[in-house]
Amino acid sequence: MKRCLPSPWLSAGLLALWLMLTRSLSPGNLLLGLLLALVLPVLAAPLRPAGPAVRRPLVLARLVLRVGGDVVLSGVEVVRGVLRPGHARPVSRFVVVPLDLRNDHALAALAMITAVIPGTVWCELAPDRSRLLLHVFDVSGDDAAFIDHYKNRYERPLREILS
Known part of the structure; x- marks a missing residue:
């Protein structure tokens, strides 16, 4: 059939x-x-390319819920940052994130996750896929803290699910 x-x-x-x-x-x-x-x-x-093999469906469900929550929270933060001109201005900048992902499907999923979260923009992927350039609306603290947050929150679960 x-x-x-x-x-x-x-x-x-x-x-x-x-x-x-x-x-x-x-x-x-x-x-x-x-x-x-x-x-x-x-x-x-x-x-058509072969579909990805999902190894950890519970991690996938947790990731979907996490991204949904992050979309809502980040949207609120962006609105607050834009509509509150008298308070501290957001510190936006480009951040280079070193990547451990190499799977095409996992990189595509990471790109979609980054695109749907307000305040983050996927700008460039290094030709050897070792680094990712992101523009972040508000980086509170240093780049290392943001990189650690991004990798633990999104890249690590994707590696468990698809790698």
Whole structure:
């Protein structure tokens, strides 16, 4: 079954997209849409990378909850830093984080985590994937404390889950 229909959700989406684009439910459009929805995922299957092997699902669940909480807390801190002009100004700067991750899926997950947390921007990954340049909205304390926090909070769980 997996060889004939490698990605059922992709097939359903392609059929729906075809029918929306043609704006017709005629038998010919349904047949052509169904044909495209069945053939295109089979032809594209060799191009898709292998999915990651998740080794520690409980660590993954904890990481998802942690990131969700960090998004909310960081959003509040950014709003407070922007809307309170009379108080201490945020200290924003670029921070170079040394990386231990080498797994492509783990690096992609780390990039997504960094992108969704307000106040952090993934700027550059070194060509040898050993360092990451981040721009941080407010670095309270020294860079070493932020690097330690970032690595323990996000990189270490990703290494447990995907490496």
